[in-house]
Amino acid sequence: MLREARVGGRVVLDLGVGSGLVAEAVLDELPEASLVGIDFSEAMLELARARLDRFGPRVHLVRHDLAEIGDLALPAGRYAAAFSVQTLHHLSDADKESAIAWSTGVVESGALIVIVDRVAVPESLFREWAAVWRRIDPATPATYAEYEGQLACGGDRPADVHDQLSWLRNAGLDAMCVHAYGNRVVLVGRKPNP
Ligand SMILES: C[S@@+](CC[C@H](N)C(=O)[O-])C[C@H]1O[C@@H](n2cnc3c(N)ncnc32)[C@H](O)[C@@H]1O
Secondary structure: OOOOOOOOOOEEEEEOOOOOHHHHHHHHHOOOOEEEEEEOOHHHHHHHHHHHHHHHHHEEEEEOOHHHHHHOOOOOOOEEEEEEEOOHHHOOHHHHHHHHHHHHHHEEEEEEEEEEEEEOOOHHHHHHHHHHHHHHOOOOOOOHHHHHHHHHHHOOOOEOHHHHHHHHHHOOOEEEEEEEEOOEEEEEEEOOOO
């Protein structure tokens, strides 16, 4: 998707850069682009620095809590795309929505916002989800209580897929789910041109 976005020599934003695994793939795929990666964990940023060192000035890493994204002063309107992989589920729903709104504010018109993350499994459909997901991951919890316990243990707060699409749309983006796999989805939004 980012290749299709014709990013060229512009800048992309990675919300929750972690160890830089996805950032590295993006920078390899977009050889002229630069990347700003945000994470609140110094330990993860240290890993990202080591992994992304070979890209030199194409990488700028920022330590910041996405739950307080409104306080982050980055130059606005200059990002060709923003993406967040396996990160937003760590935030409260209000903070997820704020992060999406903030990202929409800082990207260029026409830019893509891509979210790859897990989504909530409703209790009434847990058995159906587990029947599918257990074929992929034999360690899938046996009961909803066990599933909830695992979420609590990991500090994970995945949101409903429709809520996430609503937040993208409320921010003014055209949005859709382009891929779903069990409770993993790829959501994409485009900031319209004025
Ligand atoms: C599962 S890792 C994903 C890293 C990377 N996107 C990837 O896919 O390889 C989630 C990352 O989100 C970061 N994170 C979680 N909550 C955060 C928050 N409130 N603010 C900033 N970063 C956060 C963690 O430190 C971690 O590096």
